[in-house]
Amino acid sequence: MGEIAAVYAAGLLQGLALVTFPAASAVLTSPTGYRLSAGAYGAMFAPQTVMAVAAALLAARLGARWGQKRVLRIGLAANLSSMALLVGSRFVMGSHAAAFALLLAATACMGIGFGLTVPAINVLAASLFPRRVDVAVLALNALLGLGTALAPALVAVFVALGVWWGLPLAVGVLLLGLIIWSASLALVATSAAEARIERSRRFWLFAAFALCYGFVETLNGNWAILYMKGVLRAGAGLAALTLTLFWAAATVGRLLFAAVARWLPPGRTFGLLPWVIALTFIATALVPSSQPGLGAVAFGLAGLGCSALLPLTISLGRVAASPGDLIACYQLGYGLAAFGIAPLHDRAGLSLRVLFGGGAAIALALAILSIAISRRSTSNQKGPRRVAIPSRIVNPSPTTTHAT
Numbered sequence: 001m002g003e004i005a006a007v008y009a010a011g012l013l014q015g016l017a018l019v020t021f022p023a024a025s026a027v028l029t030s031p032t033g034y035r036l037s038a039g040a041y042g043a044m045f046a047p048q049t050v051m052a053v054a055a056a057l058l059a060a061r062l063g064a065r066w067g068q069k070r071v072l073r074i075g076l077a078a079n080l081s082s083m084a085l086l087v088g089s090r091f092v093m094g095s096h097a098a099a100f101a102l103l104l105a106a107t108a109c110m111g112i113g114f115g116l117t118v119p120a121i122n123v124l125a126a127s128l129f130p131r132r133v134d135v136a137v138l139a140l141n142a143l144l145g146l147g148t149a150l151a152p153a154l155v156a157v158f159v160a161l162g163v164w165w166g167l168p169l170a171v172g173v174l175l176l177g178l179i180i181w182s183a184s185l186a187l188v189a190t191s192a193a194e195a196r197i198e199r200s201r202r203f204w205l206f207a208a209f210a211l212c213y214g215f216v217e218t219l220n221g222n223w224a225i226l227y228m229k230g231v232l233r234a235g236a237g238l239a240a241l242t243l244t245l246f247w248a249a250a251t252v253g254r255l256l257f258a259a260v261a262r263w264l265p266p267g268r269t270f271g272l273l274p275w276v277i278a279l280t281f282i283a284t285a286l287v288p289s290s291q292p293g294l295g296a297v298a299f300g301l302a303g304l305g306c307s308a309l310l311p312l313t314i315s316l317g318r319v320a321a322s323p324g325d326l327i328a329c330y331q332l333g334y335g336l337a338a339f340g341i342a343p344l345h346d347r348a349g350l351s352l353r354v355l356f357g358g359g360a361a362i363a364l365a366l367a368i369l370s371i372a373i374s375r376r377s378t379s380n381q382k383g384p385r386r387v388a389i390p391s392r393i394v395n396p397s398p399t400t401t402h403a404t
Contacts, residue, residue, distance in 0.1 A: 006182050007124045010076060011140045013178060014117050015147020016154075016171050017079045019247075020086065021045070021107060022222075023155040027164045034089075034099055042339065044100075047108035049335040055115025056331065059324030068120045068127075069187035075116030076179050082109035083172035087165045115331070118144075119323035122314050127189040134266040134315045135258045141311035142254035149247040152240070202376055203325070206317035209369045210326040212362050213309050214333020216277055219359050220246055220302045222338055227284070227295070227352050234292035245300040253307025270312045271370045276305030278363035285357035309366075316373070 021044070027033040029041055036044065055075075063071050085106035092098040122137055129136035151167065158166035224246055228239040257269050280302040287295045310330060314323045344350045 002181075003124075003185050003187055004128055006178065006185055006187065007072075007121050007128065008140060008143050009178055010072065010117060010121050011144040012147045013076075013171060013174055014079065014114065014121070015144040015149075016151050016167075017083060017110065017147075017175070018114060019148045019151035020083070020155070020168050020171060021048075021110065023152040023167070024086075024164055027159065028103070034093055034103070035096060036100070040100065042342065044103050044107055045338060047104050048111035048114075049331055049338070051108045051111030052115040052331045053111075053328045053335075055112045056119060056324040056328035057115075059116050059119040059327075060322040062116070063120065063123065063189070063324075067187075068123050068189045069182070069185070071116050072120040072124070072187060073179055073182055075113045075118075075120060076175055076182075077113075078109045079113035079117065080172050080175040080179065082106045082113060083168040083175065085109060086168045087172065090165050115324070115327065118327050122311075122323040123189045124187055126315065126318065133318065134312065135261050137311045137315040138254050138258035138261070138266075138308055141314075142251055142258065145247065145251035145254055145307070149244065149251050152244060152247075200320060202317075202320035202373070205369055205373050205376065206313060206321045206326060207329045209317075209366060209373065210310070210313050210329035211333040211336075212366050212369065213306075213313065214330040215337045216281075216333075216359055216362050216366065217306050217310070218334045218337035219341065219356070219362075220299060220306065223341060223352065223356075224299050227356065228292060228299075231289065231352050232287060232292035232295040233289050234295065238292055238296060242296040242299045245296055246303040249300045249303030250307045253304045254311060257308040266308075266312050266316065267374060269308050270316060271367070271374055273305050273307070273309050274363050274366035274370055277302060278360045278367065280305055281356055281360035281363055285353050285360075305363075 021028075025041065028036050028044075055078075059071060062074075083106075085102050089099050089102035089106065092102065121140060125136045125140045126133045154167050155164060158164050221243070224243045225239045228234040228242050229236070234242070257264065257266070261269075280298050284295060284298040284302070287298060313330075314326055317326060341355060344355060345352060
């Protein structure tokens with residue numbers, strides 16, 4: 001039981017740590033805070049993306065060499081370092097250059113932590129529940145999603161108390177406790193999970209799916225507030241609530257689809273949800289500016305559509321790709337949406353309505369890829385995926401994400 005608790009606690013803390021930075025965006029960009037410009041704030045996440053991709057790609061090799069327990073503890077230590085650097089940066093806020101340097105180091109550590117921790121806990125969760133891998137991974141990612149949903153609310157509480165840095169401090173203390181506790185636990189992946197597999201055509205299908213998913217999730221998660229305020233003329237409260245609805249729906253959806261897996265097989269969920277995302281993109285692009293409430297509902301439905309896709313990509317793709325490979329592809333999609341939308345909007349002059357409408361095309365690509373994956377799985381397998389984790393859960397190697 002201790003191993004199960006540690007793995008799932010790591011998922012929750014990873015979600016909290018990951019969203020601590022964007023949740024504190026008001027402080028980071030405030031004239032009385034860090035005084036970061038919009039460009040500097042966006043650039044702050046570049047080290048996170050680069051290091052998350054690099055760490056995720058290395059996760060499988062490190063797991064095979066050192067074991068998943070050591071990889072997990074290194075990832076948790078990197079997250080702890082990130083929180084410590086973020087808290088420490090408040091002491092040099094008066095020096096813009098010094099504060100920004102510490103923030104860059106903090107997000108780089110976060111990328112390493114995310115890139116190592118998420119693949120490791122997915123491997124370990126699947127090893128702990130080899131007969132119900134899909135449900136185990138869905139439940140794990142539901143807790144990760146819960147952390148991402150809680151972070152904005154907790155930051156708001158600490159800001160109201162005048163100690164915004166209370167959240168990274170609290171998360172850091174919890175991470176330290178988990179690192180110490182995990183030292184005595186037998187966190188070992190099955191030998192099947194550690195085996196190497198060759199990249200095949202199925203690998204590239206799953207890799208493309210993870211990349212496209214990272215793009216659509218980030219388009220919703222990173223641009224929801226700007227869309228609500230700039231396009232639908234929503235107030236700051238409703239805009240913030242909309243982002244909370246998106247992540248909360250993503251979390252609830254993961255729990256829901258894990259609970260109904262017996263009646264709605266994961267493969268069907270995997271094929272259905274891309275169509276939900278496509279419809280919500282179209283709906284969001286068509287919501288009139290006079291009805292921001294409808295926009296909030298659309299973003300909530302988008303969260304439901306996104307909910308189970310990343311964990312199912314990891315669990316269904318375990319015979320073709322490692323979690324580290326897929327997390328790296330997800331992070332590439334994250335980067336495309338996080339840094340690519342601004343130039344299209346600011347320099348190319350494309351409105352957010354047009355860009356969100358275009359997001360439906362990426363969601364349709366997800367639907368097509370899910371069909372191709374299902375057909376290839378049907379032709380390659382004689383019976384349902386069960387028992388041991390075939391091939392390797394880790395490598396032939398996020399999150400980006402995020403996930404949300």
